[in-house]
Amino acid sequence: MDLDLKAKSVVVTGGGSNIGRAIVLAYAEEGANITIADIDAEQAGKVAELARKRGAADVQVVKTDVTNLEQVTAMFAAAKSKFGAVDVLVNNVGWDKLMYFTQTTPDLWQKIIQINYVGVLNCTKAALDVMIEQNSGAIVSISSDASRQGEPREAVYGGVKAAINSFMKTIAKENGRYGIRCNIVCPGVTVPENGDEVGGTSMWSNPDSMFTREQLDKVAKTLPLKKIGRPEDIAGAVVFLSSGAARYITGQVLSVSGGYSMIG
Numbered sequence: 001m002d003l004d005l006k007a008k009s010v011v012v013t014g015g016g017s018n019i020g021r022a023i024v025l026a027y028a029e030e031g032a033n034i035t036i037a038d039i040d041a042e043q044a045g046k047v048a049e050l051a052r053k054r055g056a057a058d059v060q061v062v063k064t065d066v067t068n069l070e071q072v073t074a075m076f077a078a079a080k081s082k083f084g085a086v087d088v089l090v091n092n093v094g095w096d097k098l099m100y101f102t103q104t105t106p107d108l109w110q111k112i113i114q115i116n117y118v119g120v121l122n123c124t125k126a127a128l129d130v131m132i133e134q135n136s137g138a139i140v141s142i143s144s145d146a147s148r149q150g151e152p153r154e155a156v157y158g159g160v161k162a163a164i165n166s167f168m169k170t171i172a173k174e175n176g177r178y179g180i181r182c183n184i185v186c187p188g189v190t191v192p193e194n195g196d197e198v199g200g201t202s203m204w205s206n207p208d209s210m211f212t213r214e215q216l217d218k219v220a221k222t223l224p225l226k227k228i229g230r231p232e233d234i235a236g237a238v239v240f241l242s243s244g245a246a247r248y249i250t251g252q253v254l255s256v257s258g259g260y261s262m263i264g
């Protein structure tokens, strides 16, 4: 099936590590023109090199902090100027520090809200400015099954991810008339396998601070598919939702989590 992504202009935020990296490589295999927007330009540069080898039409890295609207606007201008359009935005940046809510502080809440929510608002605003004018576009935001299930040690993050689900549905309703589709992918636990897959700014740069191997084995046993997610498991769903094959799908929340959540 032709996914109609060849030479399309795709922006992936946080494309340097883990899930974002796999998303970039999946678009590369479809022959897309890719802009990687990441605060870690060095790690993103390594992914760009690999993406070129995997078949990307072209790749640029634009060092961007998604919490800064000025930087985000400049990044979209760079994508439009180099590739002539912005056909797809993947809001992938996210961050959390796992701890029980009673142990958290207002500073931590603000950081989680800024990176996970304000980052999505900034990028979606800048993308819509381009997409409305071109009368087409697809946005996929990476949320989390924590937004649907409630997850111990992820109270603020889970709440913010639920806000992303709701925000994206509204954006889908407001902008369908411009041919713009918006969907949400909710990963479950999704781990890198080796150091090449993450840079120093990744949540997984010290994997044991997230989950020990023992904890991961326990989680795997509870999942219907009996294995922990890999970044490429998420990338396939993202590419599909942004592609021509999903042309009549908008405002949907899709869990990609080995069956961890099953919502009717």
Ligand SMILES: NC(=O)c1ccc[n+]([C@@H]2O[C@H](COP(=O)([O-])OP(=O)(O)OC[C@H]3O[C@@H](n4cnc5c(N)ncnc54)[C@H](O)[C@@H]3O)[C@@H](O)[C@H]2O)c1
Pocket (backbone or CB within 6 Å): 013, 014, 015, 016, 017, 018, 019, 020, 037, 038, 039, 040, 043, 064, 065, 066, 067, 091, 092, 093, 094, 095, 115, 119, 142, 143, 144, 145, 186, 187, 188, 189, 190, 191, 198, 199, 201, 202, 203, 204
């Ligand atoms: N990995 C999981 O288990 C899991 C589970 C559920 C949801 N998610 C979500 O999936 C997405 C990707 O997660 P991941 O595990 O690949 O994350 P990661 O921490 O491995 O990678 C995040 C990337 O975003 C970049 N980044 C961080 N802050 C940034 C900022 N302010 N501006 C620009 N770039 C920034 C980092 O440099 C890094 O390259 C996130 O939205 C996350 O919340 C992940």
